[in-house]
Amino acid sequence: MKEFTFELPTKIYFGTNMTEDVLQKESAQFAGNVLIVTSGRSLITYGYLPKLISIIEHLPGNEKVVVYDKITQNPKLKEAQEAISLGKKEHVQSVVGFGGGSSIDAAKAVAAGIASDENIETFLLNGREPDGNVLPIIAIPTTAGTGSELSKGAILSSPAHHIKAGIRGKKLLPRMAVIDTSYTWTVPERITCETGFDVLAHAVESYVAVKSNAFSEMFSEKAIRIVGENLPKLIRNPGDHAAREQMCFASMIMGSNLANIGTCLPHRIQYAIGACTESSHAAGLIALYPSWIRHEFEVNPRKLNHVFQWLGYDPVNDAAQAEQLFSELKTEWKIPYSLSELGIRESMIEDLADQVTGNLANDRLSEKESIIRSILKESYLFRQ
Missing domain, CATH: 3.40.50.1970 (Rossmann fold)
Known part of the structure; x- marks a missing residue:
């Protein structure tokens, strides 16, 4: 350890x-x-x-x-x-x-x-x-x-x-x-789903991050399991106060992971998206995730299969299956966003890629050439 x-x-x-x-x-x-x-x-x-x-x-x-x-x-x-x-x-x-x-x-x-x-x-x-x-x-x-x-x-x-x-x-x-x-208790469905995905993003990224450790990974696993079990409950029944309590707890412990471990490429890329659109932080992450998951699977297959299992899914064998799983998840959770829906035009992608800054090295995937441009291009239109 x-x-x-x-x-x-x-x-x-x-x-x-x-x-x-x-x-x-x-x-x-x-x-x-x-x-x-x-x-x-x-x-x-x-x-x-x-x-x-x-x-x-x-x-x-x-x-x-x-x-x-x-x-x-x-x-x-x-x-x-x-x-x-x-x-x-x-x-x-x-x-x-x-x-x-x-x-x-x-x-x-x-x-x-x-x-x-x-x-x-x-x-x-x-x-x-x-x-x-x-x-x-x-x-x-x-x-x-x-x-x-x-x-x-x-x-x-x-x-x-x-x-x-x-x-x-x-x-x-x-x-x-x-x-x-x-x-x-009064948070609308769309915001419940978006912010719930934000919790999941914090958990997944802090789990696969270079800086992750045994303590933070314990928190990540707990948060992923909570989201997988309780966000679907809230989609079915927004008045489920016990499920909302669980989501609050998961969000809170992921705050500690943010402070100690940080995040990966989706958060860095979303800041560039957020700078030129009025879309929410979570919406940008949602649009980017299937593509990022596919590429991340190539460098972190073991950890991502842990994520899928904690969400209640069977392990997958390849990157395309990993991408498909998160694409289906977006649809199930009623948040099938693409970058085009958020106001990004295809002609903006090159400039957006150049605007991505921050601690990219916390994601092992950052070493792959032109990875940010690839994720942006693939996230432009939602593919299911």
């Missing part, structure tokens, strides 16, 4: 309908002025945001709750900068990311920006870790997918610079994560 290190510094609260009790117990985290960073819309409709504001306002030591609720599904640099300006103006002492992964990622960038004299743009464009203080971050996810509550990345898009990239560093790890599974 190879040597490894694994860190999990975030304090985790996991349960159902327990947010108010947790925040009262941790009221010291909310002293002074607090900034909530969120997308707002559905969270207002279901009453989640107004209730959270009220809870924090009534905590001992809290002076004021400030809200920035303009985060989009691909959070923009400009949105983070607006929230930073608001936070500085209101002299906030902590930041709450409330919503899906977009809101939590944005909250991390905002917490770094408020505490810094530099423009957050310099961290994003230059790939720098925040090197000064970062305000305390409290993550409260409302979807089961991204694992952002336990990861150290803040993924932002900048249309002006034609990039989607991450600000990363240990200081961006939330101080506390409150995973209240009741927030996911």
Whole structure:
């Protein structure tokens, strides 16, 4: 067994309908002025945001709750900068990311920006870790997918610079994560399926990644088994609260794998896709996966057959069968996306391939010549 290190510094609260009790117990985290960073819309409709504001306002030591609720599904640099300006103006002492992964990622960038004299743009464009203080971050996810509550990345898009990239560093790890599974009860079917696939992608990629180790692989196996059993249950019955609880748990433990192991080529390629479309992060991964799985099978057949078995399928004998399995899975889970459906034109593929950056070496497949172009071309039209 190879040597490894694994860190999990975030304090985790996991349960159902327990947010108010947790925040009262941790009221010291909310002293002074607090900034909530969120997308707002559905969270207002279901009453989640107004209730959270009220809870924090009534905590001992809290002076004021400030809200920035303009985060989009691909959070923009400009949105983070607006929230930073608001936070500085209101002299906030902590930041709450409330919503899906977009809101939590944005909250991390905002917490770094408020505490810094530099423009957050310099961290994003230059790939720098925040090197000064970062305000305390409290993550409260409302979807089961991204694992952002336990990861150290803040993924932002900048249309002006034609990039989607991450600000990363240990200081961006939330101080506390409150995973209240009741927030996911009202998530629509499409988002449930997309975010559920995101969990699976994190599990598969962190399992086959070069940096994987015995500890992370244990988490990957658990998450893959959970998704294989519970996402189909939610497609049949969106009101299955026990299945939603399981998906929240899988998403959470994959956040720790993201922080410690990272991902593979699909995530690197999706950032380029996300920079030029308004498609969701998960939708881009879904479009890329059958092709990536086929090529990955050529370098990792043993591990991918473990994945198929944990999903409840028989082992496959060749790469074409591996691709077919994931193509059928996309259809079964009602997410048969292709790159063309996401707004990518065939003429864009060459430029997209050139825009893919990041830690490509974490995927053994990255050594194969022109592999990124191949995956993009093969993912342009969905083949079943």
